Amino acid sequence: MSKAGFVSLIGRPNAGKSTLMNSLLGEKIAMVSQKANATRRRSNAIVMLDDTQIIFVDTPGLHEREKVLNQFMLDEALKAMGDCDLIVYLAPATDSVEHYEKFLKLNKKKIKHIIVISKIDQVKQEKLFKTIASYNKFSDHFEALIPVSISKRVGHEDLLKVIAQNLPESPFLFDPEDLTSELVRDIYAGFIREAIFENVSDEVPYESDVIIESIEEENHVDVINALIIIEKESQKGIIIGKGGESIKRIGKSAREKIERLSTKKAYLNLQVVVKKGWTKDVNFLKEIGYDSAK
Ligand SMILES: Nc1nc2c(ncn2[C@@H]2O[C@H](COP(=O)(O)OP(=O)(O)OP(=O)(O)O)[C@@H](O)[C@H]2O)c(=O)[nH]1
Ligand SMILES: [Mg+2]
Structure with missing residues (x-):
């Protein structure tokens, strides 16, 4: 058994x-x-x-x-x-x-x-x-x-x-070939968040989140369109950095993590959006999947 x-x-x-x-x-x-x-x-x-x-x-x-x-x-x-x-x-x-x-x-x-x-x-x-x-x-x-x-x-x-x-006798609950039941888009969003945590200091990582808008699978490359949400207008400059330096570093680091998992080339398109007070906005949190009822 x-x-x-x-x-x-x-x-x-x-x-x-x-x-x-x-x-x-x-x-x-x-x-x-x-x-x-x-x-x-x-x-x-x-x-x-x-x-x-x-x-x-x-x-x-x-x-x-x-x-x-x-x-x-x-x-x-x-x-x-x-x-x-x-x-x-x-x-x-x-x-x-x-x-x-x-x-x-x-x-x-x-x-x-x-x-x-x-x-x-x-x-x-x-x-x-x-x-x-x-x-x-x-x-x-x-x-x-x-x-x-x-x-x-x-x-x-x-x-x-x-x-x-310490586990009970049971048939397998998932296909033994599967690594996870997570959606690819959630895993990729995590990698982009990780890159933000690596590259930006203070409260910005805690006041930002990532939404994957689409993943277009082409022959040799996956095109990933993602939004980085931040709380304040002033954080935009921090995420983007002088001459776009910071967002370039975030994009490169996230892309490398994505490519390592997918074993395919990735093109990552990151856009920064301000959503005032989102970490306290119950309705918006629900909309992006932070729903305690789930
Ligand atoms: N030296 C050392 N560092 C470790 C070890 N395991 C994890 N770390 C480091 O500890 C830090 C936190 O690791 P995470 O896996 O993110 O910790 P977590 O418990 O998931 O944290 P939260 O998601 O914030 O609750 C990272 O910098 C890891 O590299 C270990 O065995 N030895
Ligand atoms: Mg953790």
Whole structure:
């Protein structure tokens, strides 16, 4: 009998959830950033391990709600947490165990979970042992604790094995050949957002979003037309940069990520549009897919 199930990746912003999902899939489909609060909605990756199908669900980080957009992000994480077969809770090796205690309170349905101590390459061994020991008193709550470093590729096999052990018997839920059930346009929008996070500082990445208007597939090239939405007129100059330098860098970086995934040439047409106060505008947020009712 085969096994299959949904595994939600839960943790604070910047814990390494999206990086872990990409790394376990062996393909980059989720956006990653050094800046926190990068992921805004759930996305998934389908990983096959022998006769087990693991559907990872990446989520926005658990954080304080401020704007309407942040409320949506938190709701996304809480929904993914309540609606899965297993939770992988990511705790960076530098984090204190208090954050895990908060997670235990949020996990109202007491869905079983595995703790991943992430970014272990960032601490000395002594500190790592201390961190692991601090979780010991909660050992009745979790199924396993696995130290992982994505940059050093430590812990991947152990983690996949333990996840498979904890999934229910079930027929496969998706075609085993599929990498994800996400739409290509959503993945590409994420890559453009990632390029904005890389190239523009301060609040602009948080007050911008990307909509893919169309993807025209021609013989040797995909033509992608995308809108970058920003909150204020003054941000237009920042996104575009002197003589268009900044938007050129954003476009080049995003195009390279797109081409790596599609293995085809891409032509990216970026347009910048001001939509005042969009991060607080419930109706507009719904229009572009941030709909808590979904
Ligand atoms: N040194 C090191 N850095 C890592 C590791 N895993 C992730 N990172 C870095 O941590 C940063 C945050 O990674 P993300 O995957 O975007 O984190 P996230 O949990 O998805 O963050 P949000 O989407 O904001 O909630 C990025 O700069 C990653 O490159 C790791 O194992 N070691
Ligand atoms: Mg993320």
